[in-house]
Amino acid sequence: MSSSLSANVPVDLRVEPVDDVLDEVERVLQTQLDRGTLVRKRRSLGARTDRGTWVRVERRRFDKIGSQGWNGTECAALLEGVAKPQWHRGAAWRQPGDAVMWRADETDLLPGAPIGSSVLAAEPALSEEWWQAFNRSLDALAQQHTRRVATPDTAVITQGGFAEAIHRFLPGGVDTTVNRWLPAHADLNWANMTGPEFCLFDWEDWGMAPQGLDAASLWGNSLAVPALAERVCDERRHDLESRDGKLMTLFVCAKILAPDAHPEDPRLEPARRMAAQVAEDLQRG
Structure with a gap:
């Protein structure tokens, strides 16, 4: 060819x-x-x-x-x-x-259409059955075994990489070491899931990643719809409230608040608020 x-x-x-x-x-x-x-x-x-x-x-x-x-x-x-x-x-x-x-x-073929673009601007109509299937799949994924390492955006995720990204939110001396690495999809967004029947696709980047990466990524892609972001937090609370999950929340906030971020991105202000809150929690230990 x-x-x-x-x-x-x-x-x-x-x-x-x-x-x-x-x-x-x-x-x-x-x-x-x-x-x-x-x-x-x-x-x-x-x-x-x-x-x-x-x-x-x-x-x-x-x-x-x-x-x-x-x-x-x-x-x-x-x-x-x-x-x-x-x-x-x-x-x-x-x-x-x-x-x-x-x-x-x-x-x-997919059982339905993708829910939307990767970042949603309006709340989707998702049933309780959808959320149950979503949780079952993410919980099952975390129980798998693999030697693969996640490659978000084709880049291998590393301790040093996300520590550098979240350093802007934390003073020196705060430990940013991740304790728990679990299998993750590593590209969890609303364009990679279907409805009304739940299905998760585009698996090219999956592999081991810090606990909470998927949950934090989906939360970040939901911030333009506050009720949806809150629902993601509620559904994946056990991931996001873990110490590793808090580090991953800061990692996602760092990407949203990048220097080249569009000034009218509706996710900017909620990401700033969350980053400040999580950073305070981590400093308290």
Whole structure:
């Protein structure tokens, strides 16, 4: 397969020509893609197949693959008790002439539509059954065993990385060491869950992470809807009220309050308030 997409320049698959990539997917997976259903994101593509399944295609540079590989969706097939699309098969290939890999994973179709964009601006209509299924899946995920390390935004999560991020909220001498690492989805947002039937998808970055990362991430993506953020806190209280969960809340606040944050982001003020409260709690020990 030839391609003009180079590892040395930024690539956005929403605007790049991708017909040759889709042709290769059809060849290696022995299926036909419904190009009318094509979903294009910055670094991934998705489309329905002629056998009633879904294929997600991702482009990743070598330096973003790492020693554990990048078969998160395939590895997630082994998770028990978690509501997710069933994985069927996958394929990976190198882009000739570049330090770039492509990967295609074929799964069941989702049982419903994504709840919304990653950050919600209005409260979704979610049933009590949805919240129960959500909690069952996150609790089951935390009981799994894996050697994978979570890679939020394709970057391996490390003690040093989040300690540096949350240092702005804490004075020197406050211990930022995480005590409990558990399996996490690592990209928990409203665009990766379905309704009205709960299902959690896009598993490429899952792995071991500090307790509370998923809960804090979803809380941060809910802050524009105060009642929804409060509901997330109530449902995942045992994660967020742990010491590690408080550290992860500061980590998420640090990302929201980044120097390049949009000044009109409605999450800014509630994130500042929460960061101050949590920092005070941690200083008290």
